Amino acid sequence: xxxxxxxxxxxxxxxxxxxxxxxxxxxxxxxxxxxxxxxxxxxxxxxxxxxxxxxxxxxxxxxxxxxxxxxxxxxxxxxxxxxxxxxxxxxxxxxxxxxxxxxxxxxxxxxxxxxxxxxxxxxxxxxxxxxxxxxxxxxxxxxxxxxxxxxxxxxxxxxxxxxxxxxxxxxxxxxxxxxxxxxxxxxxxxxxxxxxxxxxxxxxxxxxxxxxxxxxxxxxxxxxxxxxxxxxxxxxxxxxxxxxxxxxxxxxx
DNA sequence: TCCAATGTTTCGCC
DNA sequence: GGGCGAAACATTGG
Numbered sequence: 270x271x272x273x274x275x276x277x278x279x280x281x282x283x284x285x286x287x288x289x290x291x292x293x294x295x296x297x298x299x300x301x302x303x304x305x306x307x308x309x310x311x312x313x314x315x316x317x318x319x320x321x322x323x324x325x326x327x328x329x330x331x332x333x334x335x336x337x338x339x340x341x342x343x344x345x346x347x348x349x350x351x352x353x354x355x356x357x358x359x360x361x362x363x364x365x366x367x368x369x370x371x372x373x374x375x376x377x378x379x380x381x382x383x384x385x386x387x388x389x390x391x392x393x394x395x396x397x398x399x400x401x402x403x404x405x406x407x408x409x410x411x412x413x414x415x416x417x418x419x420x421x422x423x424x425x426x427x428x429x430x431x432x433x434x435x436x437x438x439x440x441x442x443x444x445x446x447x448x449x450x451x452x453x454x455x456x457x458x459x460x461x462x463x464x465x466x467x468x469x470x471x472x473x474x475x476x477x478x479x480x481x482x483x484x485x486x487x488x489x490x491x492x493x494x495x496x497x498x499x500x501x502x503x504x505x506x507x508x509x510x511x512x513x514x515x516x517x518x519x520x521x522x
Numbered sequence: 523t524c525c526a527a528t529g530t531t532t533c534g535c536c
Numbered sequence: 537g538g539g540c541g542a543a544a545c546a547t548t549g550g
Contacts, residue, residue, distance in 0.1 A: 524550100525549105525550090526550090527547100527549095529545100530544100530545095531543100531544085531545090532543085532544075533541105533542085533543075533544090534540105534541095534542085534543095535539105535540090535541090535542100536538105536539090536540090
């Protein structure tokens with residue numbers, strides 16, 4: 270077992286699930302001290318025992334008796350287990366026997382109510398309660414939205430980030446400028462399926478540090494299907510970086 | 523040195 | 537008060 274464990278990652282849903290798995294060793298452990306730049310009430314954490322760790326989309330949830338700490342890694346967040354770095358942690362927790370857990374560049378909030386009141390688990394693409402039916406229902410209410418914005422909507426596809434968005438659209442041959450309401454229901458069903466398939470593949474590839482190796486369109490220059498130039502644009506309301514092939518991805522209109 | 527990037531929240535303006 | 541967009545947060549590599 271390594272003494273130091275350092276984790277940096279791409280903070281889309283699968284990476285949060287990996288974090289949860291790596292942090293299992295802290296379940297049942299009591300916090301000795303809590304500090305950091307986060308505005309949460311640190312005293313509240315002292316002597317409290319972590320009773321569980323959950324995830325919702327891109328949220329990592331440290332559960333205590335009566336409240337939960339929500340950690341969001343934003344764009345550059347990272348966590349160090351039993352190690353630290355020369356930066357001010359957002360949240361630093363210490364435990365018995367010199368164990369520690371440090372979070373950097375994260376948005377941290379306290380949830381004071383039961384999680385079921387905050388989270389719609391049918392929206393979390395990595396949760397066992399994920400429901401494509403539920404996602405489709407939500408999509409129907411906003412047919413004018415571009416599919417790129419829908420996929421990044423955390424109330425519909427919690428956990429999906431920009432990489433997953435790009436890869437899933439390419440794999441299902443849906444052009445990113447298509448509007449949700451113009452895409453045929455069967456194609457939407459296929460898209461929902463592919464989101465789950467790719468997200469879990471992302472998880473496995475990420476675990477063996479081979480995620481980028483399997484990108485088919487994200488940051489690519491040439492379409493692997495027909496050799497066309499992969500275009501890059503900042504699409505949708507979100508204006509997020511999007512890679513696509515005009516030749517093989519169908520514009521539904 | 524500057525810019526862009528796997529993301530979200532907050533603030534100010536109309 | 538809603539909608540919108542800019543700014544803020546902060547790190548790292550190209």
